[in-house]
Amino acid sequence: MKPLGPIPPYFETIDGQLAIGGKTASALVKEAGDTPLFVYSKDAILRRITELRDALPDRVRLHYAMKANPYAPLLEFMADHVDGLDIASGGELEQARGAGYLPREISFAGPGKRDRELFAAVRAGVTLNLESEGEGERALDAGKALGIAPRLAIRVNPSFELRGSGMKMGGGAKPFGIDEERVPAFARKLVDAGANWRGFHIYSGSQALDADAIIESQANVLDLAARLGKEAGVPVPHLNMGGGFGIPYFDRDTPLDIAAIGAALKSQFADLPQILSETNFAIELGRYLVGEAGVYLTRILDRKISHGTTYLVTDGGLHHQLAASGNFGTVVRRNYPVAIANHFGAEPAEEVNVVGCLCTPLDRLADQAHLPRADVGDLVAVFCAGAYGASASPATFLGQGAAREMLV
Numbered sequence: 001m002k003p004l005g006p007i008p009p010y011f012e013t014i015d016g017q018l019a020i021g022g023k024t025a026s027a028l029v030k031e032a033g034d035t036p037l038f039v040y041s042k043d044a045i046l047r048r049i050t051e052l053r054d055a056l057p058d059r060v061r062l063h064y065a066m067k068a069n070p071y072a073p074l075l076e077f078m079a080d081h082v083d084g085l086d087i088a089s090g091g092e093l094e095q096a097r098g099a100g101y102l103p104r105e106i107s108f109a110g111p112g113k114r115d116r117e118l119f120a121a122v123r124a125g126v127t128l129n130l131e132s133e134g135e136g137e138r139a140l141d142a143g144k145a146l147g148i149a150p151r152l153a154i155r156v157n158p159s160f161e162l163r164g165s166g167m168k169m170g171g172g173a174k175p176f177g178i179d180e181e182r183v184p185a186f187a188r189k190l191v192d193a194g195a196n197w198r199g200f201h202i203y204s205g206s207q208a209l210d211a212d213a214i215i216e217s218q219a220n221v222l223d224l225a226a227r228l229g230k231e232a233g234v235p236v237p238h239l240n241m242g243g244g245f246g247i248p249y250f251d252r253d254t255p256l257d258i259a260a261i262g263a264a265l266k267s268q269f270a271d272l273p274q275i276l277s278e279t280n281f282a283i284e285l286g287r288y289l290v291g292e293a294g295v296y297l298t299r300i301l302d303r304k305i306s307h308g309t310t311y312l313v314t315d316g317g318l319h320h321q322l323a324a325s326g327n328f329g330t331v332v333r334r335n336y337p338v339a340i341a342n343h344f345g346a347e348p349a350e351e352v353n354v355v356g357c358l359c360t361p362l363d364r365l366a367d368q369a370h371l372p373r374a375d376v377g378d379l380v381a382v383f384c385a386g387a388y389g390a391s392a393s394p395a396t397f398l399g400q401g402a403a404r405e406m407l408v
């Protein structure tokens with residue numbers, strides 16, 4: 001038997017079934033028309049945002065990193081509850097505009113921005129987080145061509161990294177950001193060239209569950225931003241401090257201690273260097289805001305036994321849930337939280353392997369899981385499906401197509 005990850009605390013049981021937003025899994029599937037189906041809970045997202053705002057100093061603005069989940073109704077919903085949006089492509093810029101975000105609330109990071117994306121961003125008045133000097137020169141050229149002072153910030157490649165983070169995005173050679181030693185000279189140059197200078201973006205990793213690691217990284221970010229601003233002789237109007245807040249996906253993962261992070265930030269803010277005294281601070285979060293609010297529902301198509309092992313074969317799989325299958329940046333595959341949605345809370349009765357419908361051994365949703373007895377027609381729920389699910393999985397693989405999605 002292999003353990004399952006912890007089921008997030010946002011769901012209830014109605015008539016023996018998993019319920020999301022007050023509706024049972026089978027009612028939701030009926031309403032959507034079919035499985036596979038992603039359901040995202042507004043209530044779970046709001047509870048998460050409220051907890052965060054209660055813990056963090058008022059001075060920190062909350063940005064949503066939309067790559068975690070760009071589903072249009074969810075994106076529109078988030079617009080009413082966060083203070084800014086972080087995007088990473090021209091396509092996301094269009095989706096963000098469509099969802100009603102104001103350009104000055106949007107910042108655009110990401111290596112490899114095309115000229116047409118830079119032009120679109122400058123024209124719209126979106127802040128560009130520059131990933132290289134070359135990109136900065138092209139952004140200045142776009143500004144000149146359009147007669148607009150471009151809103152420019154520098155994404156710094158810091159020499160430190162976020163300890164214990166799932167995906168490292170700072171420290172050493174990276175395709176992201178400008179190495180910290182070269183930042184002061186380039187910041188000076190951008191200001192002298194007449195850019196609308198916005199400050200720094202320092203992002204050092206993601207999926208950290210250790211509050212101390214985040215506290216340490218945030219202290220490093222504040223020190224570095226102050227030092228870079230002083231060395232360059234430029235103000236720091238805005239500082240995007242990154243994020244990296246993780247969620248528990250696997251057995252023995254524990255939730256992040258937000259209160260500790262908030263308390264540490266409050267004391268750091270009480271004692272800021274002069275150069276950061278007027279700065280607007282933001283943190284950018286993706287999975288922490290929406291990850292636990294999503295459930296992926298899929299139906300059992302076949303129940304079979306091979307060499308004594310029971311397989312529940314579902315109509316879903318890695319084409320919607322690459323991360324849960326263990327193929328999105330994991331070294332050792334571990335089980336996400338999984339349940340039989342229409343026997344929610346029933347006692348586990350057998351050990352099964354839950355697999356998807358794709359013709360590849362990579363398509364696994366739960367290995368050696370201890371679950372209640374389930375048969376053809378029952379619904380399997382995969383939790384922690386609100387981030388890096390539908391949009392981060394190869395939906396066209398094997399001609400399967402997209403999953404349905406719903407915000408309730």
Ligand SMILES: *Cc1c(COP(=O)(O)O)cnc(C)c1O
Nearest residue numbers: 065068203206207284285286287
């Ligand atoms: C992906 C990304 C995020 C969001 O990461 P999460 O782990 O989902 O919070 C935030 N900022 C940047 C720059 C990113 O690339």
